[in-house]
């Protein structure tokens with residue numbers, strides 16, 4: 001019987017991801033960005049959270065293969081039906097495999113920080129309950145549910161409020177934790193502006209992973225030869 005919560009990463013086909021950036025990034029760059037975000041999320045979980053099993057939910061055979069290469073288990077969806085359906089499918093899988101809790105993290109967080117994720121995991125109530133890290137736009141960027149199917153998933157606009165409300169109605173203990181990095185996902189042109197501002201502020205102290213993302217998102221000349229990555233298949 002697994003002791004630690006299962007980490008669930010839902011991943012949409014790269015070719016249709018990041019559609020809200022269509023006005024500022026061409027299709028190839030959006031797909032490259034989605035792929036980069038996904039790969040670094042998988043690498044982060046593998047390296048920093050090796051004590052947690054990892055499940056990728058996806059309808060894409062290519063992403064399934066990528067996830068397996070990174071040591072994740074895979075739950076293949078018949079078709080992408082939205083984040084809430086993917087989380088619900090994961091919860092049923094978690095239950096079947098004996099997990100007492102799951103943590104859903106989207107694969108589009110600008111900067112993943114082990115301390116933040118561990119803080120969130122440590123906030124898990126002793127019995128049934130939920131822990132939420134809201135996104136800067138009111139969405140939910142991390143949702144820990146214990147048991148995995150403790151509440152109906154309601155991802156989408158203002159979902160952190162919706163998840164909190166569901167917990168309240170169900171009488172579940174609920175902790176909302178604002179985490180500086182985890183609240184920042186890359187969805188809209190404004191988010192790219194925020195990434196740009198962050199990098200300008202940090203200057204030479206900018207972590208390399210953020211510079212790489214910036215290169216994918218920016219129409220300016222690349223800051224490092226990393227942009228060559230774009231030409232990879």
Ligand SMILES: Nc1nc2c(ncn2[C@@H]2O[C@H](COP(=O)(O)OP(=O)(O)OP(=O)(O)O)[C@@H](O)[C@H]2O)c(=O)[nH]1
Nearest residue numbers: 010011012017018019020057080081082086106107
């Ligand atoms: N498995 C699965 N994952 C999904 C689905 N929809 C979204 N995701 C994932 O959920 C996370 C948050 O996604 P969104 O911000 O809603 O979608 P996005 O593709 O990143 O961006 P938009 O196209 O602009 O909505 C990302 O990791 C997505 O890959 C789905 O239908 N199935």
Ligand SMILES: O=C(O)[C@H](O)COP(=O)(O)O
Nearest residue numbers: 135139140141155156159
């Ligand atoms: O609640 C949501 O839907 C989450 O924030 C993830 O979606 P987003 O990446 O669209 O914010």
